[in-house]
Amino acid sequence: MKNQLLKILVSSLLLLTAFSATVFAEEDIPKNLIKVQLDSFTEKNKTLLAITFNNHEGWHTYWKNPGDAGLPLKVELHVDKNKSPFPLKDLEWPVPKKYRESGDQIGFGYSGSYTFFYEFSKTDLLKLEKKSFELKASWLICKHVCIPGELTIPGEIQNGQFLSALSSGNGPQNTDLLKLKLEALPKVEPIPSYLTLELIRGKEDKSLELRATINQKIDQPKVFDNNLLLPFPLSPFDFQHEEFFRNDYSFMAQTPIGWDGEYSTPVIDLPQNGVFKKPYTIRALFYDPIIKRTYIIEKTFKSFSNQFIPAPSNLQKWDYVKPGKIPNITDTKNSVLEKREDSSLFYYVVLGFIGGLILNIMPCVLPVISIKLFELIKYRQESRKSLLRHNLFYTLGILVTFLAMALSI
Numbered sequence: 552m553k554n555q556l557l558k559i560l561v562s563s564l565l566l567l568t569a570f571s572a573t574v575f576a577e578e579d580i581p582k583n584l585i586k587v588q589l590d591s592f593t594e595k596n597k598t599l600l601a602i603t604f605n606n607h608e609g610w611h612t613y614w615k616n617p618g619d620a621g622l623p624l625k626v627e628l629h630v631d632k633n634k635s636p637f638p639l640k641d642l643e644w645p646v647p648k649k650y651r652e653s654g655d656q657i658g659f660g661y662s663g664s665y666t667f668f669y670e671f672s673k674t675d676l677l678k679l680e681k682k683s684f685e686l687k688a689s690w691l692i693c694k695h696v697c698i699p700g701e702l703t704i705p706g707e708i709q710n711g712q713f714l715s716a717l718s719s720g721n722g723p724q725n726t727d728l729l730k731l732k733l734e735a736l737p738k739v740e741p742i743p744s745y746l747t748l749e750l751i752r753g754k755e756d757k758s759l760e761l762r763a764t765i766n767q768k769i770d771q772p773k774v775f776d777n778n779l780l781l782p783f784p785l786s787p788f789d790f791q792h793e794e795f796f797r798n799d800y801s802f803m804a805q806t807p808i809g810w811d812g813e814y815s816t817p818v819i820d821l822p823q824n825g826v827f828k829k830p831y832t833i834r835a836l837f838y839d840p841i842i843k844r845t846y847i848i849e850k851t852f853k854s855f856s857n858q859f860i861p862a863p864s865n866l867q868k869w870d871y872v873k874p875g876k877i878p879n880i881t882d883t884k885n886s887v888l889e890k891r892e893d894s895s896l897f898y899y900v901v902l903g904f905i906g907g908l909i910l911n912i913m914p915c916v917l918p919v920i921s922i923k924l925f926e927l928i929k930y931r932q933e934s935r936k937s938l939l940r941h942n943l944f945y946t947l948g949i950l951v952t953f954l955a956m957a958l959s960i
C-alpha cells in the first residue's frame with residue numbers, strides 16, 4: 552500500500568506539473584495532443600469496435616500497468632445517456648513501450664498510433680440497435696510535462712455499426728490495417744521450457760520477488776529496450792522495478808513485489824508459512840529473447856518459497872542505463888557515483904523551494920494562509936516571551952509530526 556500511495560502521490564505531482572506547465576510553459580504544449588478515430592467492422596462473424604489514438608509526436612500515454620507513475624487510458628461506453636457505462640469486452644491491449652522519465656521513473660505506454668479493440672455479441676448489438684451512444688475516453692499524456700485529457704464521442708448504432716463524426720468511413724484499406732493490428736495483439740501462450748518462474752519471499756519485510764531465469768545466451772540489449780516480464784496489475788501485488796542479473800550463459804530478471812494485502816478490506820496477510828489462502832494467477836507480457844517476440848504467459852501460485860534467496864553468485868547485477876544502450880557493469884557503477892557527486896545541496900534546496908511555492912499557491916492551500924495570518928494577528932498584543940513560546944511549540948509540533956511520519960515508513 553505504501554508503494555501504491557507513492558504512485559498516487561507521484562501521479563498527483565504529475566498532474567501538478569501539468570498545472571504549473573499550463574501557467575509557465577503554455578507555448579510548449581500543442582493544442583491537440585491526441586486525435587481519436589472510431590471504426591467498427593466484422594471479423595470472423597464478430598463485430599469489433601476499434602478506437603485508434605494518435606499521439607502528438609514525442610508524447611506518450613500509459614498501459615494498464617503504467618509503471619512508477621501515470622494513469623492508464625480509460626474508455627467507457629454510455630448508451631442513451633445512461634449514467635452507468637455499458638459493459639465493454641475489451642481485447643488485449645497492444646504491447647506497450649518502455650519509457651525512461653524524469654526522476655529515474657520508468658513508465659509503460661504508447662506513442663504514435665495505437666488501437667484498442669472491443670468485441671460485441673449479436674445479443675449486445677440487438678440491444679444497442681438504433682440507440683445513441685457516447686464514448687468517453689480519458690488519459691494522462693506526458694513528455695516534458697504531463698497533461699490530463701478527455702474526449703466524448705457522440706454517435707448512433709445502426710446495422711451493427713458505430714457511426715460518429717470521428718468514424719473514418721471504414722474503407723477497405725483502413726479495415727485491412729485494423730485487421731493487421733488485431734492480429735498483432737499479444738496472445739496467451741504456454742511458458743517455454745527455457746523459462747523458469749519462481750515466487751519467493753522478498754528481502755524487505757512483507758514483500759515478495761518474482762524471478763524469471765533463462766539458461767541460454769540471449770540478446771540482452773533488446774531485453775533492456777523492453778522488460779523481460781511486464782506483469783498485469785494484480786491486487787494485492789505491487790510490482791516494482793525489474794532488476795537484471797547475467798553472465799555469459801544465463802540471464803535472470805527479478806521483480807520486487809510489495810504486499811498491499813494488509814490495507815485490503817478485509818485484510819489479507821502475507822502468509823508466514825508461504826501458503827496462500829487462495830491461489831494467485833500472475834499474468835505478464837513476456838518478451839521472449841530466444842524467438843524475439845512478445846506474448847502473454849500465466850502461472851498460478853498456490854504458495855511461495857518462504858525464504859529469501861539472494862541472486863546466484865555467478866550472476867552479476869546489470870544496472871539499467873537507457874533503452875538501446877548496452878551498459879558495461881563497471882561503467883554503470885562509475886556513472887552512478889559521478890551522478891551523486893554532481894548533486895549539490897543548493898540544487899535540492901532550489902527544488903524544495905519551487906515545490907513549496909507551487910504547493911502554497913494551490914487553491915486549496917492559499918486561502919488557509921490568510922486564515923493563519925489572521926490567527927497570528929490576534930497575538931500581536933502579547934509579550935515577546937509569549938510569542939516566542941507559541942512559535943517554538945508550533946515548530947516543535949511540525950517537527951514531531953514529520954518525524955513520526957518518517958519513523959512509520
